[in-house]
Amino acid sequence: MTTATHCPYCALQCGMNLESAPGAPLLVTERSFPTNKGGLCQKGWTSAELLSSPQRLLTPLVRDSKGGALRIASWEEALTRIRDGIAGIQERHGRDAIGVFGGGGLTNEKAYALGKFARVALRTSQIDYNGRFCMSSAAAASIKAFGIDRGLPFPIADIAYAGTILLIGSNVAETMPPLMQYFQAQRDNGGSLIVVDPRSTATAKAATLHLQITPGTDAALAIGLLHIAIREGYINKTFIDSRTEGFDAVRQIAALWWPARVERLTGISEHQLAFAARLLGGSSGAMILTARGPEQQSHGVDNVLAFINLALALGKVGKPSCGYGCLTGQGNGQGGREHGQKADQLPGYRKLDNPLHRAYIAKVWGIDEADLPAPGRSAYELLDAMGTEGGVKALLVFGSNPAISAPHAGHIRSRLDALDLLVVSDFFLSETAERADVVLPTAQWAEEEGTMTNLEGRVIFRRRAVEPPDGVWTDLEILTALAGRLGFSKFSSRPREVFEELRRATAGGVADYSGITYERIVAEDGVFWPCPDGRHPGTPRLFLETFPTPSGRAKFHPVEFHPPAEEPDTEFPFYLTTGRVMAHYQSGTQTRRIPMLMEASPGAAVQIHPSMALTYGIQEGAEVRLTSRRGSAVFSAQLTSSIRMDTLFVPFHFAGEGSANLLTNPALDPVSRMPEFKICAVRLDKGTSC
Ligand code: SF4
Numbered sequence: 001m002t003t004a005t006h007c008p009y010c011a012l013q014c015g016m017n018l019e020s021a022p023g024a025p026l027l028v029t030e031r032s033f034p035t036n037k038g039g040l041c042q043k044g045w046t047s048a049e050l051l052s053s054p055q056r057l058l059t060p061l062v063r064d065s066k067g068g069a070l071r072i073a074s075w076e077e078a079l080t081r082i083r084d085g086i087a088g089i090q091e092r093h094g095r096d097a098i099g100v101f102g103g104g105g106l107t108n109e110k111a112y113a114l115g116k117f118a119r120v121a122l123r124t125s126q127i128d129y130n131g132r133f134c135m136s137s138a139a140a141a142s143i144k145a146f147g148i149d150r151g152l153p154f155p156i157a158d159i160a161y162a163g164t165i166l167l168i169g170s171n172v173a174e175t176m177p178p179l180m181q182y183f184q185a186q187r188d189n190g191g192s193l194i195v196v197d198p199r200s201t202a203t204a205k206a207a208t209l210h211l212q213i214t215p216g217t218d219a220a221l222a223i224g225l226l227h228i229a230i231r232e233g234y235i236n237k238t239f240i241d242s243r244t245e246g247f248d249a250v251r252q253i254a255a256l257w258w259p260a261r262v263e264r265l266t267g268i269s270e271h272q273l274a275f276a277a278r279l280l281g282g283s284s285g286a287m288i289l290t291a292r293g294p295e296q297q298s299h300g301v302d303n304v305l306a307f308i309n310l311a312l313a314l315g316k317v318g319k320p321s322c323g324y325g326c327l328t329g330q331g332n333g334q335g336g337r338e339h340g341q342k343a344d345q346l347p348g349y350r351k352l353d354n355p356l357h358r359a360y361i362a363k364v365w366g367i368d369e370a371d372l373p374a375p376g377r378s379a380y381e382l383l384d385a386m387g388t389e390g391g392v393k394a395l396l397v398f399g400s401n402p403a404i405s406a407p408h409a410g411h412i413r414s415r416l417d418a419l420d421l422l423v424v425s426d427f428f429l430s431e432t433a434e435r436a437d438v439v440l441p442t443a444q445w446a447e448e449e450g451t452m453t454n455l456e457g458r459v460i461f462r463r464r465a466v467e468p469p470d471g472v473w474t475d476l477e478i479l480t481a482l483a484g485r486l487g488f489s490k491f492s493s494r495p496r497e498v499f500e501e502l503r504r505a506t507a508g509g510v511a512d513y514s515g516i517t518y519e520r521i522v523a524e525d526g527v528f529w530p531c532p533d534g535r536h537p538g539t540p541r542l543f544l545e546t547f548p549t550p551s552g553r554a555k556f557h558p559v560e561f562h563p564p565a566e567e568p569d570t571e572f573p574f575y576l577t578t579g580r581v582m583a584h585y586q587s588g589t590q591t592r593r594i595p596m597l598m599e600a601s602p603g604a605a606v607q608i609h610p611s612m613a614l615t616y617g618i619q620e621g622a623e624v625r626l627t628s629r630r631g632s633a634v635f636s637a638q639l640t641s642s643i644r645m646d647t648l649f650v651p652f653h654f655a656g657e658g659s660a661n662l663l664t665n666p667a668l669d670p671v672s673r674m675p676e677f678k679i680c681a682v683r684l685d686k687g688t689s690c
Helices: 047-052 075-093 108-122 136-146 156-161 177-188 218-231 237-243 247-254 259-266 270-282 300-313 355-365 379-384 409-417 475-485 495-506 518-523 595-600 610-616
Strands: 002-006 015-019 027-030 061-063 070-072 098-102 127-129 164-168 192-196 209-211 286-290 323-326 394-398 421-426 438-441 450-453 458-462 574-579 605-608 623-627 632-639 647-651 665-668 680-686
Touching: 002 458, 027 047, 061 075, 075 098, 075 394, 075 421, 075 438, 075 475, 098 108, 098 379, 108 127, 108 355, 108 450, 108 475, 108 495, 127 379, 136 300, 136 323, 156 177, 164 270, 177 192, 192 270, 209 270, 218 247, 218 259, 218 270, 218 300, 237 300, 247 300, 259 270, 286 300, 300 323, 355 495, 379 409, 379 665, 450 495, 458 518, 605 610, 605 623, 610 632, 610 680
Parallel strands: 098 127, 098 394, 164 192, 164 286, 192 209, 286 323, 394 421, 421 438, 574 647, 605 632
Antiparallel strands: 002 015, 015 027, 061 070, 061 438, 450 458, 574 680, 605 647, 623 632, 623 680
């Protein structure tokens, strides 16, 4: 039997088929879907292996006392333990003593149900999710500038027709290989690709121009390019006058960023700056795409706004083959931030601090608006406060592994251990689940149906290909059972019923799904939101006529350059930057359990420039220790001249001593509360001793 579905991992959500035969494991085969056109990366091809992994959790586990071992338990015992724990903690410490931590990989149905569970069944304000660590800066910047946050406001097919693309801080060739076919088509159509990255990645090597930027100077680059664009007459005055507001203040700032000043900060030569500005300004169609590089910084929102200013000034927004976009990372990073997992949000991108929005959602949920909590803490702040006076005393984790993925991970692990109750729902015993008091085994993507929203804002449908193993429940079944034990019956474990409620809850909201049905998604290869009724075709391209701001105009923001929270000094002389490698995904809970992927990328390696390795007497493959102000970690040395001499790179997928987030800096962006994963200062030592 063939089941048409999608890959469980990243935001491209490549279409794939799962072939099943009696007695045989599921097999991934090619499926022609508009986004990936049959292509998959090695993670997609091997994804079905996890369904029959011997490491899967098949029963609940409970820990009788702190420091004791996890033991097998029945669902009844596990759920009763959770209910009693929640009741006792809320009685002693109040409703907000229970926290919920979700994930950007959960389906829309699960993200919606989790947000409702927190606000209705727990009545806690303390819910956020790991998407805060991924897309929140671009989301906040897009809302400020355009009045809406949809990662790409156009389909990825448009990439092929852009004259010039400026891609900042993304290594698409490794993180989303099937997407490269669109960049290749763009080059074949005569287009130019400019890649901004401190490393000469596979993506940078495929570019027309690689700008090997000093980490943390993205805003200076964007403002400097705008300076040249103004000087050389590339700006589009007609577009600025008719469709935007606030340009004058931005122009005044740009006037001070002459190329020599930008070169000194960014390390990008005046010649390269002029060439980049000419490619962008001289193209009839141009796109500016950001990813985690400029976004995961303590001034990530300003960085993104600086690039949006550039796109607006060039008039490259709201027209075919033009636009600013964010390349979302996690599988449902887009949908996960639309339906209520975020600390300040309600479904449909409604806001918890808006009385009208609160009243609407309270009616859908059948509760008194006064019973809806206020906005809560952001992800890192929620985790940082665990077990402290005023912080949560219990945490329920769904689809996330913060022991690996949170910044300053050593500290976060100690906070997890300080909780009175930690509950983790996962397929495997992740590093967070290892610390839990109760672990709940949950179904994987091919064992349940549901919708995801990909990086284009296209809502897609995942079918169930097989039944979950005996003893394994879906997250919706877990939430429904827990809500029932807490006295709330208005929860459904059926994805279709949850989606129907989600449609009602999002009706009239910014992210309006009310015209989307499972049947339409299947028939139309996905539907782009907003889609406000059943006859609406969906909205592949936004901003063609207007922007959803109060004035209908896009807004410039007069942002300045701010240095990173931490820069190299004599004690910690290198920039450290982190990211993904092709074989692994996020905290590695899944991909570290696939032999072929571990063979391709077996452990944490630090990229070091050969000149620096020579200075430190470090050979290829040698063990080295990196130390930051927060901790230290051990890696094998990978010598490569593709990295700047002042910069080291490590992937963040690994556990144990090679866990990159032991080093990273939790300095938060003041608007998005995004931690500064991308930059911190470290010391490099040969060998593993401190
Ligand atoms: Fe899966 Fe992303 Fe790879 Fe596509 S690019 S196969 S969605 S991990």
